Amino acid sequence: MTNEYNNGKFLDALHSGDKKAFAKLVEDNSESIYRVALRMLNNQQDAEDILQETFIKAMKYLPDFEGRSQLSTWLYRIAVNEALMLIRKRKPDFISIDNEIETEQGDLIPRQIVDFCCMPEDTLLNSETQSHISAAIETLSPALRATFILRDISGLSTKETADTLNISESAVKTRLLRARMDLRESLSSYFSSRMVDYA
């Protein structure tokens, strides 16, 4: 976030309907919002729809934005809520993000002990691996996925993630660990089958 956002003038300009200020807000944040949307939904058309809807809603509700959070965090909140609504529409058995995530001790116990860190860089970074990573993130429950994306991909702090998702900081930490461990298991399985080729 640029310093320009931190002074009241930019917010005043947005509140007064200054088109140039809104264009700057869009320019500065559209890529990061698109990235969150694509990671949440793993579909380019859906991500584009969420991107457009986020800024349409931002335009509409800017007069109500009081500047208690950063503008970027506010935009993330709109985008994640829009993505969750789309998931809910498509999956009637969707569990609300507000629900407690029950984590049994056994859920976190690592099953795969495969040291894939030593894999060649070109394997770790190739397009097949990229596709697997996208699919693995998509298999996380929406609540875990949103937490992981905001915290580890978008780089929000624990508090910002908690504020964005309207959950406690302790819930962010619990969900984040569960998401990270699930992804680690998925990548371990994926790489273990490929390590045979390098044995």
Added chain:
Amino acid sequence: MHNHSDLPCCELINHLGEYLDGELDSETNELISEHIESCYNCQVVVNTLSKTIQLCKDSSEKIHLPDDVHQRLLEKLNLE
């Protein structure tokens, strides 16, 4: 010197997120570091967990806003 059995592996897992994020108090942090040094399985879990986060981050940084998507956004918002 702590033996790695001072801190059971299952107990370490509960603190792994905060350990990687550098959010632990120094005493717990030290206990975990010592455990990891003497426990191969936990070493692999910590290293691969850290690598997993990095790979997901790197892979996501390759996502850029396509020009046509950007253009349609500006049109939709009347910002052309």
